[in-house]
Amino acid sequence: MNRNEKLNRIFLILLSLFVVMLGYGILLPVLPYYTERLALKDNFDTDTINFHIGLLTSVYPFFQLLFVVVWGKLSDKYGRKPIIIVGLIGFVIMQLFTGLATSLTMLYAARIFGGIFSSSVIPVSNAYLSDMTSQKQRTKIMAWSGMAVSAGVIFGPVIGGFLSQSDLHFAYSFGQLHFNRFSVPFFAVALFGLLVLFLVLKWLKPSKRTNTVIFKLPKLKISFSAQFVALLLLSFVLQFSITLFETVFSIFGKEELRFTVNQIAIGFMLCGSVMAVLQPVFASYGEKVLSTNQQIAIGLLVSGISLIALPFLKGEFTVYGLIVVYAIGGAMVTPNLLSGVSLISKEDTGRNLSLQSSMNSMGQILGPVIGTWLIAGGFYYPFITAGTTALAAIGLVYFLKQQYKEADRVLLADQHINK
Structure with a gap:
């Protein structure tokens, strides 16, 4: 495979990741307003609206968690490309039905459907990238993957906020479906997803595994190293704090700060922009200044303190x-x-990436549910909980550092014996 072909494949995979996260980002600033409108239409108690916002956010990663390994196994059997295509088709359908929803029940159904099919795109795309890169290139390519994901969170809220606030005055009904100005952002991302689907169908070649990445169903008896357990727990903590922040900030902005949809969208755009720009920077140059463990520890410290300070x-x-x-x-x-x-x-x-994706999903499930539950006591509680959890996780980094030292000591001892 020549360099240009490899770059084209990487671009198509990153584009697939971007469009899926664009769909996720579009809903972030709109969800409190969208949920409130549908809940009031269905005569729901207004006190339960925040609960439904948290549940609608959580149900998506919950079904991702249930199906991620299934899609991974299917990609091992049938190839990465067909599974990515199926995921993109499901993504387009989810966006269309989200835009046409006329009740909370329909919105829940769209989110569940999307969770099932989008769970095939992100881990299988990362496996595709891993298949075609060496271990030396892995950190950089995973950073670019993270950048594509973050870029979706940058542009999604902006597009969602802008298009949902349009001055278009129209409404069309088709039985139980309804199309109006609130449908516009979801239809826009569905069209973009359809374009990406056509590009992937035409130009993406099946991956040939340079590194054999195999998704394995978790067994009852799996030997986890201490390092792996620590990394999984850190992944959970990071996703827990991120999704709790994303869910609660949209409600906090609407109810406490009196932000408009566009102002909330700017907050998400800033968050996504900084993460998209800096992830490749830290991946490429961070180790020249700080070790991996130091970067993780400082990152958790900075994140934790800023979350605790936010509601004050x-x-x-x-x-x-x-x-x-x-x-x-x-x-x-x-x-x-x-x-x-x-x-x-x-x-x-492949198994390890799959398990990490599952831990990420666990954090994404619990973050919104716990965050919206804690809002009942005041907006201070969810932000303080997320920030304190991030700070407490620094202890895992110290543990991880000790385990790496022990592994290096054993390796040096084995090398000395072999001599």
Whole structure:
């Protein structure tokens, strides 16, 4: 495979990741308003609206968690490309039905459907990238993957906020389906997803495995190294804090800060922009200044403190500044965790990535549910909980450092014996 062909394949995979996360990002600033509108239409108690916002956010990763290994196994059997295509088709359908929803039940059904099919795109795309890159290139390519994901979170809220606030005045009904200005952002991303689907169908070649990445169904007896367990727990903590922040900030902005949809979208855009730009920077140059463990520890410290401070400082630009600081911390942690998991084992890379994706999904499930539950006591509680959890996770980094030292000591002892 020549360099240009390899770059074209990488571009198509990154584009697939981007469009899926674009669909995720579009809903972030709109969800509180969209849920409230549908709940009031269905005569739901207004006190339960925040609960439904959390549940609608959580149900998506819950079904991703259930199906991620299934899609991974199918990609081992039938190839990465067909499974990515199926995921993109499901993604387009989900966006269309989200835009046409006229009740919370229909919105739940769309989110469940999307969770099932989108769970094939992200881990299988990462496996495709891993198939065609060497271990030396793995950190950089995973950082670019993280950048594509973050870019979706940058542009998604902006597009969602802008298009949902359009001055278009129209409404069309088709039985139980309804199309109006609130449908516009979801139809826009569905069209983009359809374009990406056609590009993948035509130009993406099946991957030939340079590194054999195999998705394995978790067995009852799996030998986890201490390093791997620590990395999985860190992945859970990071996703827990991110999704709790994303869910609660949209409600916090709407109810406490009195932000418009566009102002909430700017907050998400800043977060995604900083993470997208800095992840490749930290992946490429971070180790020249700080070790992997130091980057993770400092990233968690910065993220934790900024989350705790957020509900106490309510000026618009102060809030945006804290979001930027939070994103810098996240950008330090994410690529190092991805790289660390992918390098744990040559033989079980696919299984390890699959398990990390499952832990990410667990964090994404619990974050919104716990966050919206804690809102009942005040907005301070969810942000303090997420920040304290991130700070507590620094202890895992110290443990990880000790385990790496022990592994190096054993390796040196074995080499000395072999001599």
